[in-house]
Amino acid sequence: MADSAAAPPKPSSSVKLVLLGEAAVGKSSLVLRFVNNDFQENKEPTIGAAFLTQKSHLPHRTIKFEIWDTAGQERFASLAPMYYRNAQSALVVYDLTKPTSLVKAKHWVAELQRQANPGIVIALVGNKLDLTDENAAASGGASTSEGSDAEGAETPETSGDARKISTKEGRAYAEEEGLLFFETSAKTGVNVQEVFTAIANAIPETQMKGAKGPGAAGAGAGQTALGSERVNLNQRAEGAKEGCAC
Amino acid sequence: MGHDGEESLATSEGEEELANDRRTSPPRDRDDESTIRGVKEEGAGASPKEESSTISQARSNSPETEQEYRPPLPPRPSNFGLLREGSYSPGSSLQRSKNTSRPHLQSTATTALSRTDIHTQSYQDGSRETFAASAQTTPPSKAIAAFGSIKRIKGFSGSEGGDSGSVRSYAPTLETGGDVESLLGEVLGASQESPAWRLHSTQNEAPDPFDSITYEDDETTVDFYREFDEISAVAADGENEEQLLNQWKSKRKHFLILSSAGKPIYNRHGDDNLISGYIGIIQTIISFYEGAHNQLKGFTAAGARFVVMSQGPLYLVAISKLGENDPQLRVQLEALYMQILSTLTLPNLTHMFSNRPSTDLRRPLQGTEPLLSALADTFTRGSPPTLLSALECLTIRKSHRQVINDTLLQTRCETLLYGLIVASGRLVSVVRPRKHSLHPSDLQLIFNMLFEARGVKAGGGENWIPLCLPGFNKNGYLYMYVSFISAYESIGEEEHERVNESGKPDDIAILLISANKESFYDLRKMRDALVDELEANGSMAIVRSAVRRGRPTATDIVPGTVLRHFLYKSRANVQFTMPSYEPSFTTLLARRRLLSLYHALHASVHAKNAHLKVHHCISRESISLAWVTPLFELYCVAGPQASRNALAQSANKVIQWVRKEEERVFIIGGAVSLNSLDRCTIYKKLTPPAARYSEQI
Ligand SMILES: Nc1nc2c(ncn2[C@@H]2O[C@H](COP(=O)(O)OP(=O)(O)OP(=O)(O)O)[C@@H](O)[C@H]2O)c(=O)[nH]1
Numbered sequence: 027m028a029d030s031a032a033a034p035p036k037p038s039s040s041v042k043l044v045l046l047g048e049a050a051v052g053k054s055s056l057v058l059r060f061v062n063n064d065f066q067e068n069k070e071p072t073i074g075a076a077f078l079t080q081k082s083h084l085p086h087r088t089i090k091f092e093i094w095d096t097a098g099q100e101r102f103a104s105l106a107p108m109y110y111r112n113a114q115s116a117l118v119v120y121d122l123t124k125p126t127s128l129v130k131a132k133h134w135v136a137e138l139q140r141q142a143n144p145g146i147v148i149a150l151v152g153n154k155l156d157l158t159d160e161n162a163a164a165s166g167g168a169s170t171s172e173g174s175d176a177e178g179a180e181t182p183e184t185s186g187d188a189r190k191i192s193t194k195e196g197r198a199y200a201e202e203e204g205l206l207f208f209e210t211s212a213k214t215g216v217n218v219q220e221v222f223t224a225i226a227n228a229i230p231e232t233q234m235k236g237a238k239g240p241g242a243a244g245a246g247a248g249q250t251a252l253g254s255e256r257v258n259l260n261q262r263a264e265g266a267k268e269g270c271a272c
Numbered sequence: 273m274g275h276d277g278e279e280s281l282a283t284s285e286g287e288e289e290l291a292n293d294r295r296t297s298p299p300r301d302r303d304d305e306s307t308i309r310g311v312k313e314e315g316a317g318a319s320p321k322e323e324s325s326t327i328s329q330a331r332s333n334s335p336e337t338e339q340e341y342r343p344p345l346p347p348r349p350s351n352f353g354l355l356r357e358g359s360y361s362p363g364s365s366l367q368r369s370k371n372t373s374r375p376h377l378q379s380t381a382t383t384a385l386s387r388t389d390i391h392t393q394s395y396q397d398g399s400r401e402t403f404a405a406s407a408q409t410t411p412p413s414k415a416i417a418a419f420g421s422i423k424r425i426k427g428f429s430g431s432e433g434g435d436s437g438s439v440r441s442y443a444p445t446l447e448t449g450g451d452v453e454s455l456l457g458e459v460l461g462a463s464q465e466s467p468a469w470r471l472h473s474t475q476n477e478a479p480d481p482f483d484s485i486t487y488e489d490d491e492t493t494v495d496f497y498r499e500f501d502e503i504s505a506v507a508a509d510g511e512n513e514e515q516l517l518n519q520w521k522s523k524r525k526h527f528l529i530l531s532s533a534g535k536p537i538y539n540r541h542g543d544d545n546l547i548s549g550y551i552g553i554i555q556t557i558i559s560f561y562e563g564a565h566n567q568l569k570g571f572t573a574a575g576a577r578f579v580v581m582s583q584g585p586l587y588l589v590a591i592s593k594l595g596e597n598d599p600q601l602r603v604q605l606e607a608l609y610m611q612i613l614s615t616l617t618l619p620n621l622t623h624m625f626s627n628r629p630s631t632d633l634r635r636p637l638q639g640t641e642p643l644l645s646a647l648a649d650t651f652t653r654g655s656p657p658t659l660l661s662a663l664e665c666l667t668i669r670k671s672h673r674q675v676i677n678d679t680l681l682q683t684r685c686e687t688l689l690y691g692l693i694v695a696s697g698r699l700v701s702v703v704r705p706r707k708h709s710l711h712p713s714d715l716q717l718i719f720n721m722l723f724e725a726r727g728v729k730a731g732g733g734e735n736w737i738p739l740c741l742p743g744f745n746k747n748g749y750l751y752m753y754v755s756f757i758s759a760y761e762s763i764g765e766e767e768h769e770r771v772n773e774s775g776k777p778d779d780i781a782i783l784l785i786s787a788n789k790e791s792f793y794d795l796r797k798m799r800d801a802l803v804d805e806l807e808a809n810g811s812m813a814i815v816r817s818a819v820r821r822g823r824p825t826a827t828d829i830v831p832g833t834v835l836r837h838f839l840y841k842s843r844a845n846v847q848f849t850m851p852s853y854e855p856s857f858t859t860l861l862a863r864r865r866l867l868s869l870y871h872a873l874h875a876s877v878h879a880k881n882a883h884l885k886v887h888h889c890i891s892r893e894s895i896s897l898a899w900v901t902p903l904f905e906l907y908c909v910a911g912p913q914a915s916r917n918a919l920a921q922s923a924n925k926v927i928q929w930v931r932k933e934e935e936r937v938f939i940i941g942g943a944v945s946l947n948s949l950d951r952c953t954i955y956k957k958l959t960p961p962a963a964r965y966s967e968q969i
């Protein structure tokens with residue numbers, strides 16, 4: 027909704043994207059960075075899931091992301107199929123400083139490969155790069171100057187290297203499974219835009235849903251564009267069998 | 273009678289004088305409350321027999337005609353003359369200077385009248401016990417000093433303290449109260465005087481205490497401002513432990529939740545390592561009584577009231593030094609328990625513990641802590657909706673609300689169960705199925721999640737939230753679509769930023785609840801249609817401007833009133849209304865003190881044996897009034913300089929105002945045609961509540 031200024035008539039299409047990963051790895055923070063270019067030091071856990079949209083202007087077209095930011099907590103896991111069922115892309119996020127989060131990420135990748143759209147584009151994302159040694163070098167150029175960045179500077183972790191999962195390990199797994207791979211920091215902004223752009227580029231144009239009426243600003247935004255998809259989704263939804271919500 | 277038939281508060285010179293007498297009564301009986309507050313009190317247990325000579329007799333004889341009741345001719349003209357004078361022309365009684373002292377007034381007929389109905393007392397049973405222990409530890413000099421200061425302020429000479437019939441010896445809740453006290457006295461650090469006293473008495477020299485709170489910067493005040501500060505983690509070497517424990521002990525309010533096996537589940541302050549010892553002690557005490565088939569309900573130690581609630585496999589404990597009484601604390605614990613059910617559902621909770629009694633509930637509850645803490649902090653700051661078990665509505669014209677109701681109905685989709693529009697924590701409109709009510713306790717959880725906890729709103733998107741609404745059904749989940757609309761859309765971005773910074777939760781939320789977890793897109797479509805329509809028919813602009821306008825101040829409502837603040841609860845509607853906290857109660861502390869006063873008033877009129885209809889409380893800081901009828905509860909507060917007559921007069925004005933504005937300040941159905949609808953009906957005429965805390969909408 028932020029980009030209400032209508033772009034010149036570039037072809038525009040929408041991409042459904044879902045974020046999955048262990049609790050507190052930074053899924054919501056990545057979305058917040060992508061959508062609002064902002065960061066919050068103590069972000070509260072997501073309850074259920076949040077739905078956001080964001081336009082991304084590529085050289086030859088405009089992509090409208092429809093993003094499902096899911097909660098990482100176990101008790102919401104059974105709801106996940108509802109969010110990835112129709113997704114064309116997924117960000118599977120882990121925390122570079124937390125080994126269990128990569129294990130969890132691998133589970134999600136396996137589940138997506140088994141149950142999501144066959145053509146789904148998956149990006150494996152190791153987040154919290156700012157807590158590792160590469161932080162200084164990497165964030166220098168890409169960092170967007172924000173008030174929140176300055177505040178974060180005092181966190182004790184920034185001094186040492188808290189990395190627990192090497193780049194090599196993450197990349198090797200991603201290549202094995204045919205995933206896009208990034209290491210990011212939602213805090214500094216490093217590589218965040220890049221992940222989304224890479225996803226947009228990786229989705230074949232034929233798979234994208236055309237959105238003729240670019241949403242006008244305000245409340246009614248996206249209504250027409252979404253209408254057709256909703257019908258689509260509901261058809262599939264009715265056929266699906268789900269476990270309990272817990 | 274030339275009376276307009278409205279129920280009005282009778283006041284009289286005699287009462288006024290009596291009040292003055294009480295203010296000046298010497299501390300002959302160092303009763304516990306007197307020590308705390310410096311309020312001279314009269315027995316809560318005023319014998320029911322005495323009630324027969326009061327105005328409340330007339331009222332309570334025919335409660336069903338409450339609203340239009342005209343007092344019958346009195347049996348004792350002399351008394352009634354006073355009453356009537358008060359209700360006819362209350363101003364006349366103001367002519368007498370309130371400094372007049374009449375030491376022997378209590379022997380007159382007027383005294384008899386007042387004693388029975390208009391009580392000047394501050395606390396009811398629960399809190400009485402709360403303070404009893406602290407009174408025991410209070411050095412006599414302190415108590416005397418307190419009264420000394422009252423005298424100084426009022427410039428009265430002492431009169432007889434004849435109304436000391438209420439002095440009660442402290443009866444401990446527990447047979448072994450003494451032991452427990454010493455045990456926990458150590459735990460909590462036996463402070464030598466009640467912190468509640470200190471919290472309430474930082475202003476004893478100021479003529480207008482509520483006003484000057486902002487300038488007050490003594491230890492106590494600062495203390496309360498630190499109430500919500502985080503306690504950091506215990507260092508590896510344990511070096512900072514003592515300092516952290518002191519910090520922990522300085523908190524005025526604690527909530528602990530543990531499993532009956534003693535596993536910590538939630539605590540508001542400090543991490544597990546820091547307080548594990550205390551958790552162990554509490555668990556031991558509770559299970560000791562459980563073992564003896566004698567459930568522990570509460571006890572007092574070191575100026576703190578401990579209230580224990582056992583809910584299936586859980587123990588919930590509230591520790592308060594804020595002077596709340598047991599029923600009030602229980603309501604708070606109940607809310608925390610409801611939040612846990614809301615996360616897990618009852619079958620899940622029982623299942624986990626029946627499978628494994630040693631279950632660590634922290635894991636399944638992960639992510640619920642911010643919601644529990646938001647609730648806890650709301651209670652610590654003081655919360656009128658929780659105190660009154662009622663909710664507040666956004667004030668708009670009846671016809672405007674009608675349009676919004678209709679729009680909700682027109683746009684509602686098949687899967688919708690409940691649809692709500694909420695603006696800055698106040699209800700604007702509701703659609704619900706005919707057969708299903710909405711519990712205030714459920715709404716409290718939802719409002720807490722959306723307006724107190726930051727998580728959902730900070731996300732900035734639309735939300736799809738599975739949650740159990742225990743009041744609706746403890747056994748399963750519902751799914752809630754939430755989207756926020758700024759109330760400041762029409763104002764420039766910049767100003768919006770500014771307003772947000774001040775931390776006001778001034779957003780408008782559209783909440784659409786369904787039992788179908790796949791219905792997100794349906795509800796989203798409904799939301800779009802609803803908002804489009806509300807924008808088109810001008811309703812959104814009306815709601816926005818009502819939100820921006822905020823609550824009127826007390827003087828907006830009753831011009832020239834002595835009232836600083838009031839709470840009016842419509843019992844039939846399970847709703848309440850109140851003026852803005854501005855200008856007198858803007859600070860955290862001032863607001864807490866106001867709420868403490870409301871808690872005390874509420875306690876006195878809700879005591880089990882209370883026959884009170886009207887209850888006055890006069891202290892050095894304020895003069896206040898509680899007035900309860902089957903239709904409403906009114907609590908009002910004026911500055912200490914105000915006369916009782918002026919207060920009563922204002923109370924009557926508030927009643928008149930509510931009567932006039934009733935269909936704006938409350939949601940009262942009836943206008944929407946329900947004939948064509950089979951599944952949903954607009955939040956219509958609400959069922960009058962049977963019991964106090966099981967009220968439904
Ligand atoms: N240092 C650092 N902290 C981060 C980064 N990203 C997120 N965080 C912090 O990690 C915590 C969790 O972030 P969230 O974005 O809420 O994590 P999440 O994956 O959405 O968590 P759930 O919603 O519970 O699944 C927050 O306190 C963030 O401030 C990052 O790149 N660097």
Ligand SMILES: [Mg+2]
Pocket residue numbers: 053054055070071072095096097098
């Ligand atoms: Mg999140």
